[in-house]
Amino acid sequence: MTDATSKLTLADITATARRGGRLVMVTAYDASAARLADAAGIDIILVGDSAAMTVLGHDSTLPVTMDEMLMMTRAVTRVTRRALVVADMPFGTYQPSDEQAVANAVRFVKDGGADAVKLEGAGRSRSRIRAIRAAGIPVMGHVGLTPQSVALLGGYRAQGRSATDARGIYDGARGLERAGCFAVVLEAIPASIAAHITSALAIPTIGIGAGPSCGGQVLVWHDLLGLTEGHLPRFVKQYASLSATIREALEAYAADVRSGSYPEEKHTYGITEPEADAFAAGLPHKDGR
Ligand code: KIV
Numbered sequence: 001m002t003d004a005t006s007k008l009t010l011a012d013i014t015a016t017a018r019r020g021g022r023l024v025m026v027t028a029y030d031a032s033a034a035r036l037a038d039a040a041g042i043d044i045i046l047v048g049d050s051a052a053m054t055v056l057g058h059d060s061t062l063p064v065t066m067d068e069m070l071m072m073t074r075a076v077t078r079v080t081r082r083a084l085v086v087a088d089m090p091f092g093t094y095q096p097s098d099e100q101a102v103a104n105a106v107r108f109v110k111d112g113g114a115d116a117v118k119l120e121g122a123g124r125s126r127s128r129i130r131a132i133r134a135a136g137i138p139v140m141g142h143v144g145l146t147p148q149s150v151a152l153l154g155g156y157r158a159q160g161r162s163a164t165d166a167r168g169i170y171d172g173a174r175g176l177e178r179a180g181c182f183a184v185v186l187e188a189i190p191a192s193i194a195a196h197i198t199s200a201l202a203i204p205t206i207g208i209g210a211g212p213s214c215g216g217q218v219l220v221w222h223d224l225l226g227l228t229e230g231h232l233p234r235f236v237k238q239y240a241s242l243s244a245t246i247r248e249a250l251e252a253y254a255a256d257v258r259s260g261s262y263p264e265e266k267h268t269y270g271i272t273e274p275e276a277d278a279f280a281a282g283l284p285h286k287d288g289r
Helices: 010-018 031-039 066-079 098-110 125-134 147-153 163-179 191-200 242-259 274-281
Strands: 023-027 044-047 084-088 116-118 139-144 183-187 205-208 216-219
Touching: 010 023, 010 084, 031 044, 031 066, 044 066, 044 216, 066 084, 066 098, 098 116, 098 125, 125 139, 125 163, 139 163, 163 183, 163 191, 183 191, 191 205
Parallel strands: 023 044, 023 216, 044 084, 084 116, 116 139, 139 183, 183 205, 205 216
Antiparallel strands: none
């Protein structure tokens, strides 16, 4: 049993799923977000490679590097007390070989403090998953819309809508379970297909654009909180409009600075000796006075 503050283990996550409890996962990429997610009782924090787009300003997830992901993972694990932290393995860090996959997964655990790693795809990824698991590291899988394969998939579009594609995703998810994943993300697939996959697997599915029958849900921090500018996928529910709130606050700050109404007396420090004022008054003036 765990209390509301003790660190969740893989066994706790599995037990929650077996009891029929829905797992709550959200991405976070820095310490302040991780603190808030942890305090809100989120079960799993994903340091997602979506950071390439949300934090680093790229137009796909492909360019983010191992070092960038490690820096963000450390920031998250440094302050997370309860949630399980999963680090997303960036493009190119696990595809080449089992050896590279294990070496980079070990870096996420050893240097980054992550509890588990996530990687995309089925097929060849199964061998990587077996190898990483054999090194003692829990692995989360990810099928459906896998953004690291955006070129192959022909864009960010829903997957598994035809019988052949649905069969491919189902087989992929089964394969990930057999390879030893503790959970699998189903992204942007029809709700009915996700429901069938969920009932066929013993491990929990975590949906993003995969309907309500999954064993849990994940959303990207910036989408959930209204920090994403521009197009949002249809599966996103915004629970706040932080972009507007932040912009209003910044505009108010700028106006106060320009008008001189910030800082006020209460925002300033006083002197402890009158001589300090006399000293300051005697300093040379930039006009030469
Ligand atoms: O990187 C990410 O944010 C993800 C989620 C969308 C599952 O992989």
